[in-house]
Amino acid sequence: MENAKRTPLYELHEELGGKIVDFAGWALPIQYAGISQEHHAVRNQAGLFDVSHMGEVMVTGKDALAFSQYLVTNDVTTLSDTQILYGMMCNESGGVVDDLLVYRMEENRVLLVINASNVDKDFAWISEKAKAFDVEVENQSDQTAQLALQGPLAEEILQTLTDVNLKKIAFFHCQEGVTIKGRACLVSRTGYTGEDGFEIYCNPEDAVDLARVILEAGADKGLIPCGLGARDTLRFEACLPLYGNEFDDVITPLEAGFGFFVKLDSEDDFIGKTALKKQKEEGLTRRLVGFEMAKGISRHGYSVMDGEREIGFVTTGYKSPTLGKSIGFAIVEMAYTEMGSAFEIQVRKKQLPATVVSKRFYRKNYKK
Amino acid sequence: MKIAEGLLYTKDHEWVRVEGNKAYIGISDYAQEAMGDIVYVELPEIDEEFEQEDTLCAIESVKAANDIFLPVAGRVVEVNEALEEEPEAMNENPYENWIACVEMADESQLKDLMNAGAYEAFIAEAEEE
Numbered sequence: 001m002e003n004a005k006r007t008p009l010y011e012l013h014e015e016l017g018g019k020i021v022d023f024a025g026w027a028l029p030i031q032y033a034g035i036s037q038e039h040h041a042v043r044n045q046a047g048l049f050d051v052s053h054m055g056e057v058m059v060t061g062k063d064a065l066a067f068s069q070y071l072v073t074n075d076v077t078t079l080s081d082t083q084i085l086y087g088m089m090c091n092e093s094g095g096v097v098d099d100l101l102v103y104r105m106e107e108n109r110v111l112l113v114i115n116a117s118n119v120d121k122d123f124a125w126i127s128e129k130a131k132a133f134d135v136e137v138e139n140q141s142d143q144t145a146q147l148a149l150q151g152p153l154a155e156e157i158l159q160t161l162t163d164v165n166l167k168k169i170a171f172f173h174c175q176e177g178v179t180i181k182g183r184a185c186l187v188s189r190t191g192y193t194g195e196d197g198f199e200i201y202c203n204p205e206d207a208v209d210l211a212r213v214i215l216e217a218g219a220d221k222g223l224i225p226c227g228l229g230a231r232d233t234l235r236f237e238a239c240l241p242l243y244g245n246e247f248d249d250v251i252t253p254l255e256a257g258f259g260f261f262v263k264l265d266s267e268d269d270f271i272g273k274t275a276l277k278k279q280k281e282e283g284l285t286r287r288l289v290g291f292e293m294a295k296g297i298s299r300h301g302y303s304v305m306d307g308e309r310e311i312g313f314v315t316t317g318y319k320s321p322t323l324g325k326s327i328g329f330a331i332v333e334m335a336y337t338e339m340g341s342a343f344e345i346q347v348r349k350k351q352l353p354a355t356v357v358s359k360r361f362y363r364k365n366y367k368k
Numbered sequence: 369m370k371i372a373e374g375l376l377y378t379k380d381h382e383w384v385r386v387e388g389n390k391a392y393i394g395i396s397d398y399a400q401e402a403m404g405d406i407v408y409v410e411l412p413e414i415d416e417e418f419e420q421e422d423t424l425c426a427i428e429s430v431k432a433a434n435d436i437f438l439p440v441a442g443r444v445v446e447v448n449e450a451l452e453e454e455p456e457a458m459n460e461n462p463y464e465n466w467i468a469c470v471e472m473a474d475e476s477q478l479k480d481l482m483n484a485g486a487y488e489a490f491i492a493e494a495e496e497e
Binding site for chain 1: 404405407408410423426428429430431432433
């Protein structure tokens with residue numbers, strides 16, 4: 001832990017009683033009051049997360065959009081200024097280098113927001129691929145702090161701190177220069193919880209003060225600081241994938257069931273398109289499903305069995321705090337992907353029955 | 369953090385309450401705090417026999433599954449079924465809510481365990497590192 005990097009909010013986490021763990025080389029709180037309590041706060045009121053560990057790469061220049069289009073699986077040409085989309089960067093075999101948000105700030109300036117665990121790998125990948133384009137790429141991760149204010153009361157709370165009318169920042173849109181208590185921030189209506197909310201990018205020197213004023217502004221509305229534990233249970237229930245769980249460099253977005261974000265029919269080429277097209281034409285051999293268990297709890301990496309035969313693996317599993325049920329995602333052979341299909345999860349020494357259900361465990365509560 | 373007097377403890381933060389040749393097993397306040405919100409307890413089967421330090425059962429918090437190791441060898445004679453309905457009771461009252469009771473195979477193994485004072489010192493030392 002001594003070698004773990006600290007975000008600008010590290011001392012505040014300690015002050016607030018955060019239980020600090022090493023996550024992808026960062027010393028961050030897994031929880032403060034408890035994962036369940038924080039989870040429910042975000043579903044019902046609001047929670048504030050430190051997500052300063054996330055990576056930010058700015059792409060500027062004449063080819064900023066063309067390059068982004070080549071880099072990611074989703075269709076960047078559909079974006080207008082200040083609009084955002086979600087997609088993946090794939091390798092040539094169709095595996096996922098990382099998933100990311102693409103912010104079209106303006107025609108010649110695109111912000112890519114990537115996973116903390118992949119910043120070095122991603123930046124090397126992006127820099128290499130950028131050589132063929134008229135763009136500059138800059139890793140701004142260390143100069144950017146990020147807070148996520150999430151939950152149905154997020155807008156009401158943040159609105160008390162800024163003159164900008166937040167209603168005008170639509171879902172998956174952003175605005176630069178939003179002044180929150182005198183501090184200029186980039187604010188987007190995005191998040192990783194399945195609730196309405198904002199991600200706030202700021203100068204690292206401003207992060208502690210911003211976190212304090214936000215927590216203060218929301219204290220009487222049930223806003224509490226939240227850790228990485230609740231971030232994971234929230235994103236999981238809302239069927240938002242996590243790199244390293246639902247996909248990685250050998251699991252494609254199609255296998256992970258996120259083909260919606262892969263525009264194989266678009267005219268433009270992107271890295272991995274040929275391989276993914278071929279995979280789609282030949283048919284998948286395995287795919288992500290949601291499942292439910294009457295007894296026991298599944299965890300990332302557990303085997304999925306049909307009797308003696310291993311037919312897949314669990315990518316994420318929890319007892320869902322919102323639903324109170326034991327649910328999970330698994331990548332299994334195609335023969336087991338129909339709704340109602342049955343298999344067993346190897347939980348320590350026992351094989352416990354599981355049934356395939358819709359992976360939309362929780363209906364997202366976005367303001368669109 | 370509370371440490372109950374009169375119990376014996378392991379370095380893995382299980383406790384033992386001895387009644388004759390029977391040993392009731394639970395987890396310490398330190399253990400429940402470290403695990404976080406407990407959502408499921410997978411109890412052992414009655415009559416199952418275990419060696420000392422075998423995995424007796426698992427306690428699942430929101431975040432992860434935690435193995436519970438048996439402090440002394442024995443045969444399971446009772447399990448606390450109430451925990452199946454109310455696993456969170458282990459967070460609230462870790463010393464009241466035992467998990468299982470074994471009939472000890474070798475009572476001399478109790479000398480491998482720490483009393484409350486030794487356990488407190490053990491935690492203090494671990495915290496310093």
